[in-house]
Amino acid sequence: MSGTVKRGYVRPLDMKHGRVDLTHGSGGRAMVQLIAELFARHLGNEYLGQGNDGAVLPAPTFDGVPGQLVMSTDCHVVTPLFFAGGDIGCLSVHGTINDVAVMGARPLYLAAGFILEEGFPLADLERIVISMANAAREAGVPVVTGDTKVVEQGKGDGVYITTTGVGVLPPGRAIGGAGAQPGDAILVSGSLGDHGVAIMSQRENLSFDAPIKSDTAALNGMIADMLATAADIHVMRDPTRGGLATTLNEIAGQSGVGMLLREKDIPIKPVVNAACEFLGLDPLYVANEGKLICICPAAAAPELLAAMRAHPLGRDAVQIGEVITDEHHFVQLLTAFGGKRIVDWLTGDQLPRIC
């Protein structure tokens, strides 16, 4: 009597008006449907398509030679979820790719975990997932596995996304925070503070318009070009939270060195400077999501700067200072005014001054 059992009809998700509800996280049909119609549809690739509890991936090689694995994970919480120049979706892809790439590795795969808040509009979720898919495609790093959970209304912030990245490092390459040596040049790939100011200008309690976009971008392409020059690189970092100042303090501590920066050489857009001035913040501590700090022997600086400037993300690359010997590991700044000061660790969040 085959043919009499009716196939269940599943009404497609209403992407226009639908909202995330608790059944989407329950492990039942609704969850499977959300994965199929939203996540798999946009992010799909041969590995994600395996549909198992884990993705089976080929053993990583670097140009045919077995390499070492590099793995990094990053949780993304941002308010607002959509901002000028990007959204939490592309941000979560760029951030993790950059963390793998600055190790000198070639990023290969991403895993993504979503924590969704009950009531979150499916239309917004789809926008975020499409943005992730585009970012992953552009960077050439597919999302190969993922997970979704739903929390009750009021217990999340719309969407949290955690991404984990895996990359391959060729034998013999060692780039890390402990590698800076006195005499090294400190390079940055472009203007600082754009992401943080773009985000802050759109927070609800700060109503001002800054014609500024987040710089969120995947740096693996530019970094590959730099590595291809074969010039010696000691340290690479992307100065995200805490900005340039915090990242350089981390490196100074790890490497046991000091640093001397020249304020007049640090690229900051006038609009970022103005917004920071207005809010009483210091742009050196404001977050970036598509900028690179590179520390290299002074002799390698011209070649690396040329490689950076030849890439669209590094057009404004510039040397901003040198690594020096300092047992206290201070990052010092020669101010444009002619005096010297410390550029210290950030203490908690930057808080606006009263006076």
Place this chain on the structure above:
Amino acid sequence: MKYIDEFRDGEVARTIADKIANEVESNRRYSFMEFCGGHTHAISRYGLTDLLPDSVRMVHGPGCPVCVLPIGRVDLAIRLALDQGVILCTYGDTLRVPASNQLSLMKAKAHDGDIRMVYSTADALQIARDNPGREVVFFGIGFETTTPPTAVAIQQAQAEQLANFSVLCCHVLTPAAISNILESPEVRQYGTVPLDGFIGPAHVSTVIGSRPYEFFAEEYRKPVVIAGFEPLDVMQAILMLVRQVNEGRAEVENEFSRAVSRDGNRKAQDRVAEVFELRREFEWRGLSVVPYSALRIRAKYASFDAERRFKLEYVSVPDNKACECGAILRGVKRPQDCKIFGTVCTPENPIGSCMVSSEGACAAHYTYGRFRDTQEAS
């Protein structure tokens, strides 16, 4: 940035620095107090000390709004948030000021206090409008610069009959603090704090004008130069002070003429006078109890006064014994003279209030200048 970069020009700074170096007299030492934290911040952030001759010493004054806020006042705000369940609105700087029981507003927030950072009194009013069922208290702190916006907020709340809005008023007065320093035994009797002149406040003076300082120049024979907060303003003010000292003058001069007039902002002064009256006395951190040095809300606006509304009793709480904030705020000690500076007391774990705000002398020295101590020691 137009109107900003002009006042941060390194070339001009060196020209002024050369003039100062040429004009200081070789047998003389010059000791000037910058009253305001804004100046302290500029001096540290731009490394101005490097541009001054050794014979010119800058003494940091008490003009940092959160630094002079005594523990007992922060305690009142915390109790309002934790015990009375109000929405407490505060300027960001105040969040980390250490209070009793190892709390601060930031920590009280983590203990479920509904404490919200606002950028202006207008934000606090909006929160009150949006939460008609909740009590909303604005923690009003600061010198004459922040007082007019608080006055306006109270009048606005009255006009709108915003019955759930009130202000915990901790506004203080600059001239009273300067008098207190000039009358202190360290300055008057012992001479442990040599003071040859003051850099007068920038933003405060836009409100009160330059007239209130004339008394100090005449009565105490101390030159006062009112200066803006940009580094070139400070350099120029120092040059003007050096000249006054050399010529034996003690006058009020106005370097910040682009914003400050002799009479100040009359409209703002009238608003303040309409809403506030003098307190008989007020406790300051560092200066202890100073007579007629702060404001309270007039009886006419009593329903907007959080102290009356919640029947708050002020309890004075002594500072940590090892903390030298008091002496530092009076210019008696330098941050690096304090035993716990940079060891127990850091911006991450401030013991004293001077380590909290970037305008505080300790925080400014720790954040921008402490590399000089290692040079001093070696």
